[in-house]
Amino acid sequence: MLKYIIPLFIFVIMAVFLALGLNLNPRDIPSPFIGKPAPLFSALKLIAPSEILTPADLKGQVWLFNVWASWCVSCREEHPVLNELARQKAVVIVGLNYKDAPEDAKTWLNTLGNPYNVSIMDQEGRIGIDYGVYGVPETFVIDKKGIIRHKLTGPVSPEFVQQILMPLIAQLQAEPS
Amino acid sequence: MKYPLICLLLLMPLVALAGIESHDFANPEQQATYETLTSELRCLVCQNQTIGDSNAELAGDLRRQVYEMLQQGKSRDEIVQFMTERYGDFVLYNPPFKAKTGLLWLGPVVFLLIGLLAVYLFVRRRKSAAINQQQADDLAEIRRLLDSGDHS
Numbered sequence: 001m002l003k004y005i006i007p008l009f010i011f012v013i014m015a016v017f018l019a020l021g022l023n024l025n026p027r028d029i030p031s032p033f034i035g036k037p038a039p040l041f042s043a044l045k046l047i048a049p050s051e052i053l054t055p056a057d058l059k060g061q062v063w064l065f066n067v068w069a070s071w072c073v074s075c076r077e078e079h080p081v082l083n084e085l086a087r088q089k090a091v092v093i094v095g096l097n098y099k100d101a102p103e104d105a106k107t108w109l110n111t112l113g114n115p116y117n118v119s120i121m122d123q124e125g126r127i128g129i130d131y132g133v134y135g136v137p138e139t140f141v142i143d144k145k146g147i148i149r150h151k152l153t154g155p156v157s158p159e160f161v162q163q164i165l166m167p168l169i170a171q172l173q174a175e176p177s
Numbered sequence: 178m179k180y181p182l183i184c185l186l187l188l189m190p191l192v193a194l195a196g197i198e199s200h201d202f203a204n205p206e207q208q209a210t211y212e213t214l215t216s217e218l219r220c221l222v223c224q225n226q227t228i229g230d231s232n233a234e235l236a237g238d239l240r241r242q243v244y245e246m247l248q249q250g251k252s253r254d255e256i257v258q259f260m261t262e263r264y265g266d267f268v269l270y271n272p273p274f275k276a277k278t279g280l281l282w283l284g285p286v287v288f289l290l291i292g293l294l295a296v297y298l299f300v301r302r303r304k305s306a307a308i309n310q311q312q313a314d315d316l317a318e319i320r321r322l323l324d325s326g327d328h329s
Contacts, residue, residue, distance in 0.1 A: 032262060032264070033263075125235070128238075132263035
């Protein structure tokens with residue numbers, strides 16, 4: 001009897017590990033930034049290139065920092081979701097236009113709509129490196145004190161907005177600045 | 178008529194130069210550090226390549242970052258720290274030993290021990306089986322001798 005149970009037992013353990021492994025997302029690398037202050041930048045705005053934005057300008061507000069580019073396919077997928085989020089005015093949305101040509105970026109916003117309160121330019125990808133960006137789109141949730149509280153790699157989905165983002169924003173809005 | 182065309186064709190290989198990054202280093206040590214670092218840092222886009230091997234844009238940016246930091250006189254450790262602060266331990270092909278990476282480092286040792294134990298048990302069982310067989314043969318021989326003795 002034992003002769004049959006032991007192999008079966010080993011098989012079950014292996015199957016469980018395989019199932020776990022198949023369901024893990026290898027792109028989901030834990031960000032070392034959670035709970036840390038948002039890295040500083042001083043970048044030119046996309047629409048008004050003579051103006052500069054720094055994280056200090058956003059102190060006291062909960063904001064999303066969304067990394068996007070006109071060449072990025074998944075950004076097109078999440079764009080309607082961001083537009084809807086902007087329509088609800090639940091949170092300030094700052095765009096990081098990552099390694100993009102400003103003209104292409106503006107055309108993209110004109111055709112698909114502009115959910116961003118402001119977008120800044122990162123043509124060389126240096127701000128991206130400071131934020132540990134490795135796949136576009138990525139979205140950071142930053143609280144009133146300028147601390148990164150959440151990071152999403154990949155497109156923002158309606159489920160993510162409903163189940164994670166909205167409760168988190170409500171929680172962060174309630175915190176003192 | 179032919180010559181201008183040939184000259185033009187001879188210029189073609191120069192296009193290949195456009196794809197090669199060339200860096201000037203202050204000294205050979207710096208170049209060596211650059212080469213070790215780019216072979217130890219993981220490209221996060223194509224996860225099984227180092228930033229030295231990968232052609233992904235991010236890998237190019239990270240190589241530029243490493244090069245610039247070396248030019249600024251930053252040490253190897255400072256650059257590694259810069260990268261892990263931003264991308265986590267995952268960026269290192271040689272992650273540090275800590276609670277989270279314990280299984281990664283100790284796993285192979287544990288599996289080796291399990292393997293050795295299995296070999297030991299298997300060999301011991303075979304040996305005792307062989308001894309049993311030997312004893313059975315001896316007994317049969319004795320019985321045969323005894324039986325044949327009865328007849329004499």
